[in-house]
Amino acid sequence: MPEHIAGTSDLRGDCSRCFGLCCVALPFAASADFAFDKSAGKPCVNLRGDHRCGIHAELRPKGFTGCTVYDCFGAGQKVSQITFGGRDWRTGSKADARRMFEVFPVVRQLHELLRYMAEALTLPAVRPLRGELRALREETERLTRLAPEELATLDVAAHREDVSQLLLRASESARAGVRGKRKDRRGADLLGARLKGADLRGISLRGACLIAADLTGADLRGADLIGADLRDADLTDADLTGAFFLTQPQVDAARGSAGTRLPGSVTRPVHWAAGR
Template identity: 75%
Template sequence: MREHRGAAHDRRTDRPLDAEAGLRADLRADCGECFGLCCVALPFSRSADFPTDKRAGTACANLRTDFRCGIHDRLRQEGFTGCTVYDCFGAGQKVSQVTFGGEDWRSGPPERARLMFDVFPVVRQLHELLRYLDEALTLPAARPVHADVRRALDGTERLTRLTPQELAELDVGAHRQSANVLLLRTSDLVRAGAGRGKKKDRRGADLVGARLRGADLRGASLRGACLIAADLTGADLRGADLIGADLRDAELTDADLTGAFFLTQPQLNAARGGAGTRLPGTVTRPGHWTPKD
């Protein structure tokens, strides 16, 4: 994997930070170091997100011989919106360059390709978990659990460096469930200091198309909430927990997400927003949104 020279480094991990979003660079996709794994290993079905079907383990028709996307600059126009809201959290380059030592799936035997495709989703889940644990360590209110979070992060890091065979057999769900206890405790600590009054618990709530314009959701738990096409125009989401919330086509124009946590770039890319949308420093403003003034 190429070294990220000249980048700022996370003092907690000595790993490079993403200059735009203040995140560890190794937890953001570097497609130039990946063998197009998301374009091959994962399936998709004809829908609003994709114009056709593709089976897992079959290369997308748009994948070039150099492992780059042939329509990357016009994915939305071509109907591949699903690709624009996907992020492997750096798992692609980890599997390509570390787990398989830079050997791509095209040049080896079919068995290696199949193993690589099996391992990629596992490492992707581990890297997503690393993303949340890493953010938890930046939240001052969660300091009482930082030591435990650090141990969980280190343990997860070690799992990402298992052999391909070990990764393919890993019970990643059990590991995520164990770490989730810490993330829940983190959420309670952070939300306790957000805004005033009783904190709304909307965990797993069905809020499809909900009219939440101007809603006071400060310090709310929206973990796993389905907010597809919800109108959150001008809503106050400061200090809200957004882990796993489905924000596809949610309207975030003029919403305030300052201090919202466990919000990932794929979630934000799937939503709609504008110049007045206020965002936490862990994400960047999507290019398809109205430019910020």
């Protein structure tokens, strides 16, 4: 993600400093996103001995689209290099490996929250909330540095709820300036919805299901897209200028074009140009 969002340099996955944790710790099932089943804690057959993916350049054609739209938000290198001090799960004890796989998803959730709070702090309208945001961001960062045993028992759901409530207030403040009454579509089921050219300015789409939705030419300026499922959504020529809490994995999972206008917090996926 672009560096202009302050405090995000460590919130991007850096595979060179990670022990391939997402390729081992996480499970996946044979589907449109993955070519076969894999259980949690079992290394993917494509993972090489140097912790790199053996088919990285061919993930999409080989049926691993799910891998191309995943981001650990920097949790991989945090767990590998800080939580476990550079101890490799391949060469360490089995107990260390099990605990590493256990805490990785926890730290990933915390890092995702850090990413959202970093963006919220850049929104001019949330100035009155910046003190609370900074305090909660510092507490979240502290939690990411707990010992493995503490991370394993952390009530991350409760902490996530605290952060979510504050981010909701930030969202309401940021969208308050949009003219006209905006319908709240939080958690809405918009699977395959026909929203071509729709005026969705300043709308809340938090957690909405937009899988395969037609958003061609839609106006999503200033919309809240936190947690929205954009898999295979058509964003061709859509305007997402100023949309916030939009992450790179969400954009990577959608379809778009050269005419799609994106906020500065994300980059245009390479596969869009190829029409895949």
